[in-house]
Amino acid sequence: MLLQFAVENYACFAEEALFSMVASAGPEHPRHLVQSQTGRRPRILRLAALYGANAHGKTKLIEALRFAQSLVILGTKSGRRIPTQPYRLDRQSREKPSRFDFLIDYEGVEYSYGFAVDAVRVHEEWLFVRETAREARYFERVTDADNKVTVEMGPKFAGSDKKRRQFLEFVAQGTRPNQLFLTEAVDRNVEVLKPLFRWFKSVLTVVSAEEAPQPLAVRINREEDFVEFMADFLRNAGTGIDGLSSEEEPLDFERHFPGVPAGLREDIETELLQGAIYSLPGPDGQSLTIYCDDQARPTVARLKTRHIGRDAIEANFDFEDESSGTQRLMEILPILADAASGERVYVVDELDRKLHPLLSRLFVSSFIDRCADEQRTQLVFTTHDTHLMDLEVLRRDEIWFFEKDRYGSSRLYSMNALKVRPDLKLEKSYLNGRFGGVPLIREPAVSLDVPC
Structure with a gap:
């Protein structure tokens, strides 16, 4: 399951934007929560709804997840550039790497994995693992300005066997500057890293607004x-x-x-x-x-x-x-059909596209109904459907907002970080701009009288 995802200096995210599926202490909607299997044992949310005005960063967060997933699974070819998109409205940001950081709970292990890349090389890459209450360093990788790759390995990852360490050092030496060490190691059959790779390949499912998750x-x-x-x-x-x-x-x-x-x-x-x-x-x-x-x-x-x-x-x-609405409903229905079949993290852009508000609400409630108490399936979606902004449907920590500053840099924040009365009409307050994340519509500066 996804615990956290952070992105920095990518597309419209100049500073770090942190999205979290770790639940707050609130008791609302207990069926929306799953207990972690790792030593830290946080409560994990099943749902998250992402709101914001057009061009404020919702889709770009989805694209950041897809980019990171693709880089892990597919890797890069020798000599090819890494197709990252640094924030372009600041001179310093253009020269800095983009940073992606995941916190993942999978098969009883908590993985803290991330990397920083520009178009030429992987500047940094790291993996820390927690099976008990104590976190262990697996590896930290650095690529210097001369494209020399250095991988420092923790004892739990390298082990005490001399041949194992020599093999891992061989894999590190063979990792290209523009290739992730995780991808290279799995390609070389390093077993201990395969579960994390499998999470990116088989569990994380990113669905754009124009595609279906399955044929x-x-x-x-x-x-x-x-x-x-x-x-x-x-x-x-x-x-x-x-x-x-x-x-x-x-x-x-x-x-x-x-x-x-x-x-x-x-x-x-x-x-x-x-x-x-x-x-x-x-x-x-x-x-x-x-x-x-x-x-x-x-x-x-x-x-x-x-x-x-x-x-x-x-x-x-x-x-x-x-x-078109029925077509869209049919395209996303496999998410519900498979909700109880195995661990999945569905990230869907514009879940409500072309759907009636009552169908969007039915879909979200049906997702929860399809998940058994211990079922480890999550649904994260962007939406403009304010009818879902209802504490009868979602918890406060499941509602997120995107907002851009005057320089085009996006930030996101949870409703849980705002002081909201339990009886407040959320939909009306949101549309009135109380929570942010709504378009700032200006009147025309000059009114022209044009004869008919």
Whole structure:
């Protein structure tokens, strides 16, 4: 589970911005809390709603998480620049590295991991681990101006075995200036770091406002329980959908994706055999999902929705025939379907995009209902839906605000840091600017009378 994430000198964050999922001492909504399994044992929040005016930093925080995740999982190629984005409205910040810092609770271990990078090298990287009440240093890495990488290792990480230490030193020496030591070490099969890497790869799920977290058409034909949950929710949400199905057929590039260059076609086919899944528009504008089936055959799948009309007449619709709000709801419903299946940290930009406020509220409440008491799943989302700003729905420490200063630098803060009466109407107070994080709309300086 995510305990904290801090970012500094990235995009619109000039100074350090600290986001925390560590709960305060408040007793509200006990089902929103999970007890840590580590020695420190903080209470961890399941939910967080991020509010703020447009261009005040909500999406940039999501992008910072995705950038850090990508750098850990994919790494960099030799000689390539690191695609970081330092704060550009200050001369000194342009020359400084961007800094990312995570506090993670995973499989009974608390990881304090982070790094500082610019476009050329990883300036610093560190990992401290806590399994009991005492924290242990695993490693601290520094890359100097001459691109020399130095990794100092703690005794718990290096161990007492001479061969193990020699191997880790070999890995450190082979780490490029623009590569994270964590990524290099996992690639060299250093077992003790694999759980942390697995958290970034398999647990942290970042979903932008324009994408779906999973390819629905593939799961529809494979998972009966998943289909049943999706259909029940869509039926109860009043979408008019009574069922879901998927039409599959062998992939034919000439028919399904005419005009694709031969080189790109070969790359796609190779990646499909390696387990990749693509969702691409077909020649008629329909969304087509391509993947390899259980016999490693490239396959095309189309998602279909079933509606029942008058006199019990049934008709199948394409996904694109549904309203944009229904499409968005279907795209994010796998989050609810999988909430109880294993540890996940979902970070969703604009969860409420195109959704009715009552559906947004239903989604959030359903997420809590789907999580068992000890289920280690979290949902962090940005939103403009002020109807969710209700202490009947969220705790005060689950509501966060973003605000920019006059120099374009963003900061974020929790409602828990503000003095708020329990009976205060939060939505009205927020829109009136009491908590900040709202747009400052100015009247035009000059009024022009234009004849009609």
